[in-house]
Amino acid sequence: MTRAAVVTVSDRSAAGSRTDESGPLAVAALREAGFDCADAVVVPDGADSVERALTAEVVAGVKLIVTTGGTGVSPRDQTPEGTARVVTRHIPGISEELRRRGAAEKPVGMLTRGLAGVVDPHGVLVVNLPGSPGGVASGMPVVVSVARHVLDQLGGSDH
Numbered sequence: 281m282t283r284a285a286v287v288t289v290s291d292r293s294a295a296g297s298r299t300d301e302s303g304p305l306a307v308a309a310l311r312e313a314g315f316d317c318a319d320a321v322v323v324p325d326g327a328d329s330v331e332r333a334l335t336a337e338v339v340a341g342v343k344l345i346v347t348t349g350g351t352g353v354s355p356r357d358q359t360p361e362g363t364a365r366v367v368t369r370h371i372p373g374i375s376e377e378l379r380r381r382g383a384a385e386k387p388v389g390m391l392t393r394g395l396a397g398v399v400d401p402h403g404v405l406v407v408n409l410p411g412s413p414g415g416v417a418s419g420m421p422v423v424v425s426v427a428r429h430v431l432d433q434l435g436g437s438d439h
């Protein structure tokens with residue numbers, strides 16, 4: 281089975297002051313789609329924090345990484361900046377579709393600055409989702425609909 285991972289980026293969840301609902305939603309969607317996915321890793325906001333978490337998953341051999349949170353416009357929201365340090369080629373179309381669906385639900389849906397891209401030469405796909413459970417619920421079908429094709433093209437899927 282292809283390995284996937286979920287990284288929840290949230291100061292409050294990392295501090296234990298709010299239960300992470302979004303990470304488990306993403307994990308459930310990945311398992312439902314047939315990926316071997318561990319429980320979500322929860323890290324605080326910040327580019328360094330995100331870079332570290334993504335790098336650890338890549339080194340561990342995970343092929344699909346979904347992040348949730350930290351994509352907005354508050355100064356602590358640095359998930360795209362941390363992700364940009366790890367991905368080597370961007371796939372803007374995935375993020376465009378996520379924003380299109382989010383904005384169709386409500387205007388603030390356009391505020392997510394999330395990125396998607398691949399990590400060469402490791403054959404890994406990384407997708408940033410918004411932090412809200414609603415953002416994860418509407419974003420995961422997009423991720424699942426294209427992930428296999430991307431991983432097949434990278435030669436990284438063992439399906």
Ligand SMILES: Nc1ncnc2c1ncn2[C@@H]1O[C@H](COP(=O)(O)OP(=O)(O)OP(=O)(O)O)[C@@H](O)[C@H]1O
Pocket residue numbers: 288289290291292293299300301302303325349350351352411412413
């Ligand atoms: N991991 C999560 N689980 C459940 N709800 C979340 C999670 N992350 C964000 N939310 C909710 O999504 C909405 C938008 O969140 P926002 O991006 O502002 O994150 P936040 O609340 O600032 O997170 P934090 O302060 O922990 O970094 C809020 O209603 C917030 O409560």
Ligand SMILES: Nc1nc2c(c(=O)[nH]1)N[C@H]1C(S)=C(S)[C@@H](COP(=O)(O)O)O[C@H]1N2
Pocket residue numbers: 348349350351352353357381382383385388389390391392393409410411412414415416418419
């Ligand atoms: N589908 C969807 N997209 C969404 C949202 C949502 O609830 N549903 N929330 C928006 C909001 S309010 C913000 S601020 C941005 C970034 O959220 P984040 O900082 O939690 O990642 O995602 C946006 N995208």
